[in-house]
Amino acid sequence: MAYDGRVMRQALQRFEEDRQRRQTQYQERRERIYARQPRLREIDGELRSTMSRIISGALRHGTDPRSAVAVLRDENLSLQTEKRELLKKMGLPEDALEETPACPLCGDTGYRGGQVCRCLREYYAQEQQRELYRSLAEGLLRGVPLLIKKHPDDPLDYGEVFPGARTIGPVFPAELLPYVFRGKRPQRV
Ligand SMILES: [Zn+2]
Numbered sequence: 001m002a003y004d005g006r007v008m009r010q011a012l013q014r015f016e017e018d019r020q021r022r023q024t025q026y027q028e029r030r031e032r033i034y035a036r037q038p039r040l041r042e043i044d045g046e047l048r049s050t051m052s053r054i055i056s057g058a059l060r061h062g063t064d065p066r067s068a069v070a071v072l073r074d075e076n077l078s079l080q081t082e083k084r085e086l087l088k089k090m091g092l093p094e095d096a097l098e099e100t101p102a103c104p105l106c107g108d109t110g111y112r113g114g115q116v117c118r119c120l121r122e123y124y125a126q127e128q129q130r131e132l133y134r135s136l137a138e139g140l141l142r143g144v145p146l147l148i149k150k151h152p153d154d155p156l157d158y159g160e161v162f163p164g165a166r167t168i169g170p171v172f173p174a175e176l177l178p179y180v181f182r183g184k185r186p187q188r189v
Pocket residue numbers: 103104105106107108109110111117118119120
């Protein structure tokens with residue numbers, strides 16, 4: 001599939017904004033958990049340094065790193081267990097302190113095996129839709145009063161594309177649309 005460079009740049013910008021928003025939310029969530037149970041911050045710190053010790057230990061020992069690695073692995077396991085139990089006591093899931101990507105296919109990079117991942121393709125499609133509406137807003141529909149009925153699954157911000165248009169809210173099925181106007185039907189929908 002060929003991608004339009006400008007549309008893709010806009011898609012990537014929104015993709016990146018959303019990724020950063022999720023990362024900030026993750027960091028805030030982690031800080032709240034650490035504030036409730038400071039031991040968890042210590043454990044995470046120890047786990048990180050244990051990890052680097054496992055790696056540098058294995059490199060240093062060169063010929064036979066297995067015993068050192070095994071000791072460090074056991075240390076790691078007891079910390080993992082303590083962490084799991086603390087989280088459980090707080091009523092939190094085991095992975096409450098892990099940062100899980102929104103897209104497990106590409107780990108939120110947007111690309112997979114040299115191809116654009118499904119998640120980024122969705123951003124691209126949305127951006128194309130925005131482009132289409134923008135060209136309508138500046139062309140055919142210029143000056144036409146608009147009333148917008150959103151599909152429940154549609155994440156697009158129509159106020160941004162069509163400034164001045166009214167959006168019908170809250171979300172309801174389109175089948176009910178005729179009842180909205182009760183006799184005073186508009187010229188076009
Ligand atoms: Zn993806």
